[in-house]
Amino acid sequence: MIKTIEEINQKIQSGKAVVLTAEEIIDVVRKKGVAQTAKEVDVVTTGTFSPMCSSGAFFNIKQLTEKMKIGGGFATLNGVAAYAGLAAADIYLGATALPEGDPRNSNGRPGKFRYGGAHVIEDLVSGKKVALKAGGHGTDCYPRREREQLIGFDDMNDAFLFNPRNCYQNYNVAVNLSDKPIYTYMGKLKPGIGNANYCSAGQLSPLFNDPYYRTIGIGTRVFFCGAQGYVAWHGTQHNPSAKRQENGIPETPAGTVALIGDLKQMTPQWLKAVSFTGYGVTLSVAVGVPIPILDEQMVRYVSVSDEEISAPVVDYSRFYPYGEGQSPLCSVTYAQLKSGQITVKGKKVPTGSFSSYARAREVAGHLKDLICKGEFLLARAQAPLPGAVIEKEAV
Amino acid sequence: MKQMKKVLGFSENITEEPIIYHLIADYGVRVNILRASIDPGKQGRMVVEIAGEDSQVSLGLNYLERTGVQAETLAEEIVHLTDRCTSCTSCVPHCPTRALDVDRNTWQVSFDPEKCIVCLSCIDVCIYKAMTLTGTLSEYFTNRQTAADDISA
Numbered sequence: 001m002i003k004t005i006e007e008i009n010q011k012i013q014s015g016k017a018v019v020l021t022a023e024e025i026i027d028v029v030r031k032k033g034v035a036q037t038a039k040e041v042d043v044v045t046t047g048t049f050s051p052m053c054s055s056g057a058f059f060n061i062k063q064l065t066e067k068m069k070i071g072g073g074f075a076t077l078n079g080v081a082a083y084a085g086l087a088a089a090d091i092y093l094g095a096t097a098l099p100e101g102d103p104r105n106s107n108g109r110p111g112k113f114r115y116g117g118a119h120v121i122e123d124l125v126s127g128k129k130v131a132l133k134a135g136g137h138g139t140d141c142y143p144r145r146e147r148e149q150l151i152g153f154d155d156m157n158d159a160f161l162f163n164p165r166n167c168y169q170n171y172n173v174a175v176n177l178s179d180k181p182i183y184t185y186m187g188k189l190k191p192g193i194g195n196a197n198y199c200s201a202g203q204l205s206p207l208f209n210d211p212y213y214r215t216i217g218i219g220t221r222v223f224f225c226g227a228q229g230y231v232a233w234h235g236t237q238h239n240p241s242a243k244r245q246e247n248g249i250p251e252t253p254a255g256t257v258a259l260i261g262d263l264k265q266m267t268p269q270w271l272k273a274v275s276f277t278g279y280g281v282t283l284s285v286a287v288g289v290p291i292p293i294l295d296e297q298m299v300r301y302v303s304v305s306d307e308e309i310s311a312p313v314v315d316y317s318r319f320y321p322y323g324e325g326q327s328p329l330c331s332v333t334y335a336q337l338k339s340g341q342i343t344v345k346g347k348k349v350p351t352g353s354f355s356s357y358a359r360a361r362e363v364a365g366h367l368k369d370l371i372c373k374g375e376f377l378l379a380r381a382q383a384p385l386p387g388a389v390i391e392k393e394a395v
Numbered sequence: 396m397k398q399m400k401k402v403l404g405f406s407e408n409i410t411e412e413p414i415i416y417h418l419i420a421d422y423g424v425r426v427n428i429l430r431a432s433i434d435p436g437k438q439g440r441m442v443v444e445i446a447g448e449d450s451q452v453s454l455g456l457n458y459l460e461r462t463g464v465q466a467e468t469l470a471e472e473i474v475h476l477t478d479r480c481t482s483c484t485s486c487v488p489h490c491p492t493r494a495l496d497v498d499r500n501t502w503q504v505s506f507d508p509e510k511c512i513v514c515l516s517c518i519d520v521c522i523y524k525a526m527t528l529t530g531t532l533s534e535y536f537t538n539r540q541t542a543a544d545d546i547s548a
Contacts, residue, residue: 049481050483110519114524187485187520188489188519188520190489194488195488195489196488197485272481272523274522274523275522276522277519277520284481284522284523338499339499340487340497340499350487350488351488352483352484352485352486352487352488352489353483353484353485354483354485354522355483356482356483356484356502357482357484357502358481358482358501358502358503358504359481359482359483361502
């Protein structure tokens with residue numbers, strides 16, 4: 001161990017910390033070597049900006065003079081139903097929730113999904129008011145049975161984004177082997193492997209830079225859509241036992257984190273509602289995780305580049321929905337994906353991404369600036385994520 | 396040599412005449428149909444790129460006017476809303492003319508309206524709704540889409 005998180009935080013507070021992004025560190029390690037880089041660099045920042053369906057927000061709505069119990073009743077925001085099975089004034093709005101009467105995918109037409117839970121969340125973050133409509137059964141202590149009102153953040157005691165699953169460590173590359181176009185959560189896939197869609201920031205993605213979760217754990221402070229947030233738990237579907245390459249990088253989707261942060265502090269630049277034609281509504285969020293360079297092993301991890309990270313190519317016409325056929329069809333590196341073209345079954349296929357590398361770079365750069373200015377301190381994880389290999393300290 | 400994009404509006408009583416045939420055969424105008432929506436007995440719209448000698452093009456346009464076809468100039472119909480776009484690149488493989496392209500150093504996605512043939516693929520696939528249709532076409536095609544949505548509702 002060369003440094004501790006406490007020592008790194010002291011350097012950050014005195015403005016002396018050396019911070020690089022997970023992209024910048026690659027060339028530095030190639031030039032200076034692992035040992036020298038471990039001595040010189042204190043923090044490496046990662047970033048990602050991508051649709052993350054497992055997103056949603058908790059709201060606590062301020063009571064009017066005559067109080068109301070929404071819990072056990074119902075609540076909609078701009079026509080989108082929130083979950084109301086909590087205490088009197090608490091509701092949870094999921095990003096993928098749709099309003100009643102949305103045309104969806106009727107008559108074989110791919111729905112447009114123009115508005116949903118994610119749009120309500122983005123509207124609030126943009127400072128707009130949304131229409132609350134709530135009903136409850138009325139009690140002696142909460143007599144009001146109905147409430148209709150335009151509300152914004154000022155009308156809420158609390159609003160926090162709580163995403164049960166974010167930052168997937170690796171993800172499928174989606175293609176379509178069938179003879180007709182399909183609309184999926186990985187976008188529109190043209191027939192006959194007409195295109196390939198991927199969704200990861202690759203070398204900038206948080207969990208690729210700490211593949212065994214040595215520093216990222218429960219309690220880690222993160223940049224979350226413009227606010228400071230935290231890793232609240234391991235994410236749903238967290239699967240640390242996925243098969244790994246020699247460098248520790250999982251070959252298939254593996255680790256995930258659950259994230260929490262103050263929605264009122266978030267900005268529309270870093271949080272955007274999206275509509276997948278034929279699939280539904282979801283939310284794109286910005287996440288940046290700082291990685292402390294504790295020793296040479298961490299330098300090796302953060303120096304991983306797109307050439308060294310591979311993703312499985314999966315058929316979304318039959319394999320993903322029905323489990324039919326072979327999978328993966330092949331494996332490709334993020335360097336190949338980012339070249340704009342990969343080869344699948346002998347065919348040259350153009351690639352597109354849902355994870356914005358341009359924005360991932362901005363997130364990592366912005367987090368680097370915050371740390372350099374002393375405005376963002378590292379938080380030691382309070383408990384490891386399942387499957388964390390903490391003892392891999394040997395240099 | 397003249398080259399331009401036009402939106403042709405056909406009223407319901409002329410949609411069964413071979414107008415494009417006459418435009419090509421009688422006036423020597425080169426016609427590239429970029430998008431068309433014509434049903435017999437209903438009004439139709441066609442987006443075309445026409446090219447030819449100055450005189451051919453003017454005579455061709457005169458012919459269209461005489462036949463009752465409205466020919467309007469197509470100007471930047473698809474708009475790239477850069478404040479919505481995150482440069483994710485998911486649109487890039489769907490754009491047939493590389494009007495939407497990405498610089499693989501800066502990773503910024505750019506839109507060149509000159510190359511756009513208004514195929515509307517990007518509108519279908521952009522999850523941020525960063526590609527929108529405005530002007531001459533939007534009224535017709537967008538209303539049509541909305542009408543379809545209403546039927547399926």
